[in-house]
Amino acid sequence: MGRPPCCDKEGVKKGPWTPEEDIILVSYIQEHGPGNWRAVPTNTGLLRCSKSCRLRWTNYLRPGIKRGNFTDHEEKMIIHLQALLGNRWAAIASYLPQRTDNDIKNYWNTHLKKKLNKLTQIGGHSKDEGFTSTCSQQATIARGQWERRLQTDIHTARQALREALSPAENYKPDGFASSVSLSSTSTTTSTDLKPSMDIVPAGQSDQSPSTTLSTTYASSTENISRLLKGWMKNPPKSAKTGTTAAAGVIDSTSSNEEATLSAANTTTTTSTTGHGSIQLSNAFESLFGFECSLEASNSDLSPTMSPDQGSLFQAESKPDVDQDQMPLSLLEKWLFDEAAVIHGKEVHFSDFIALDGENANFF
DNA sequence: AACATCTGCAACCGCCGGCGG
DNA sequence: CCCGCCGGCGGTTGCAGATGT
Numbered sequence: 001m002g003r004p005p006c007c008d009k010e011g012v013k014k015g016p017w018t019p020e021e022d023i024i025l026v027s028y029i030q031e032h033g034p035g036n037w038r039a040v041p042t043n044t045g046l047l048r049c050s051k052s053c054r055l056r057w058t059n060y061l062r063p064g065i066k067r068g069n070f071t072d073h074e075e076k077m078i079i080h081l082q083a084l085l086g087n088r089w090a091a092i093a094s095y096l097p098q099r100t101d102n103d104i105k106n107y108w109n110t111h112l113k114k115k116l117n118k119l120t121q122i123g124g125h126s127k128d129e130g131f132t133s134t135c136s137q138q139a140t141i142a143r144g145q146w147e148r149r150l151q152t153d154i155h156t157a158r159q160a161l162r163e164a165l166s167p168a169e170n171y172k173p174d175g176f177a178s179s180v181s182l183s184s185t186s187t188t189t190s191t192d193l194k195p196s197m198d199i200v201p202a203g204q205s206d207q208s209p210s211t212t213l214s215t216t217y218a219s220s221t222e223n224i225s226r227l228l229k230g231w232m233k234n235p236p237k238s239a240k241t242g243t244t245a246a247a248g249v250i251d252s253t254s255s256n257e258e259a260t261l262s263a264a265n266t267t268t269t270t271s272t273t274g275h276g277s278i279q280l281s282n283a284f285e286s287l288f289g290f291e292c293s294l295e296a297s298n299s300d301l302s303p304t305m306s307p308d309q310g311s312l313f314q315a316e317s318k319p320d321v322d323q324d325q326m327p328l329s330l331l332e333k334w335l336f337d338e339a340a341v342i343h344g345k346e347v348h349f350s351d352f353i354a355l356d357g358e359n360a361n362f363f
Numbered sequence: 364a365a366c367a368t369c370t371g372c373a374a375c376c377g378c379c380g381g382c383g384g
Numbered sequence: 385c386c387c388g389c390c391g392g393c394g395g396t397t398g399c400a401g402a403t404g405t
Contacts, residue, residue, distance in 0.1 A: 014374080014375070015373095015374075015375095015398095015399095016373070016374075016399085016400095017373085017374085035391095036390095037390080037391070038389080038390065038391090050390080050391085051375085051376095051390095051391080051392095052374075052375080054391070054392090055373090055374070055375085056373090056374085058392095059373075059374085060373075060374095087394065087395085088393085088394085089393075089394065090392075090393055090394085101392095101393075101394085102372085102373075102374085102394095103372085105394075105395085106371070106372055106373085107371095107372095109371095109372095109395095109396095110370070110371055110372080111371090
């Protein structure tokens with residue numbers, strides 16, 4: 001309250017980042033690992049506020065970010081997740097590990113909202129756009145069908161959840177437990193955990209690269225790409241062990257990140273994380289990328305992914321606090337606050353989707 | 364070819380919550 | 385318990401490039 005914004009300081013540069021700044025930032029993070037953003041401007045000499053540095057890193061420079069066109073599956077997932085979660089872009093982004101919340105938000109605001117608006121105006125009878133017609137139908141019927149279906153699943157879910165939570169509160173799948181334990185310290189660095197993704201430098205996409213790419217920035221992205229590749233090959237020594245104290249925020253998660261990122265370069269995954277994330281994505285793609293097979297929703301999700309995979313994915317690659325912390329609290333609320341959820345006509349599907357993802361852990 | 368309008372996206376802003384002193 | 389710091393999140397803006405006239 002009343003606290004001046006961090007960027008009010010004189011001499012803080014604003015506006016687009018230059019390639020030089022990017023390289024400085026990447027170099028610093030290469031050296032120290034992500035985190036402790038407060039120290040970044042002072043240590044690097046960048047005339048940027050810490051927030052700007054963090055944003056630049058998480059939204060643009062961070063390895064594993066996929067840029068360029070969204071696939072149909074991604075679009076469908078976004079549409080449905082938005083319908084279920086609302087404008088909780090970070091939560092939505094957590095289900096699309098390669099996309100940033102900013103990216104998804106932009107994509108929604110510029111593309112999908114428009115599409116859906118158009119379709120709802122038309123009445124949802126568009127036939128020329130396979131995707132959109134499918135999605136408009138899904139968007140309009142999804143709630144009802146999901147509600148019905150999910151309500152039928154509620155009983156089962158609740159039973160299982162009670163069993164899972166009540167006898168020993170400490171029954172948590174490994175990943176879930178670790179997510180809880182890590183959540184307090186890894187919120188910053190976990191944002192950067194996009195394990196086992198091919199390094200797709202900013203401005204380059206592994207699929208149908210955007211033709212609107214800024215050519216003026218191409219050289220910089222290449223530079224950064226090289227930088228990052230170098231980073232992958234030579235993970236920061238300090239970030240692995242010694243940075244913990246220095247950075248203050250770096251923890252074991254970061255080390256995992258480094259390890260995983262290193263592994264990413266050789267596609268040798270050191271843990272199941274990457275596969276978990278991919279499988280979860282696939283699971284959701286199977287969930288949302290249906291031929292309108294909403295029937296596939298819950299039942300398909302669970303077998304696609306082992307509990308460990310799902311939980312590991314959540315623990316290690318889900319930056320969002322919802323993924324780390326919401327499940328338990330939400331589940332508790334959901335479990336014990338019956339009237340709010342079950343009897344209300346307006347069932348909060350955000351709860352359900354969280355639970356749905358959680359089903360992978362619990363069921 | 365020149366101008367106007369539209370679009371996409373990077374970045375900023377303000378608020379909020381967690382955490383530690 | 386209070387307060388300040390820090391980072392995360394969602395909404396919004398501004399600009400550059402694309403497209404239309």
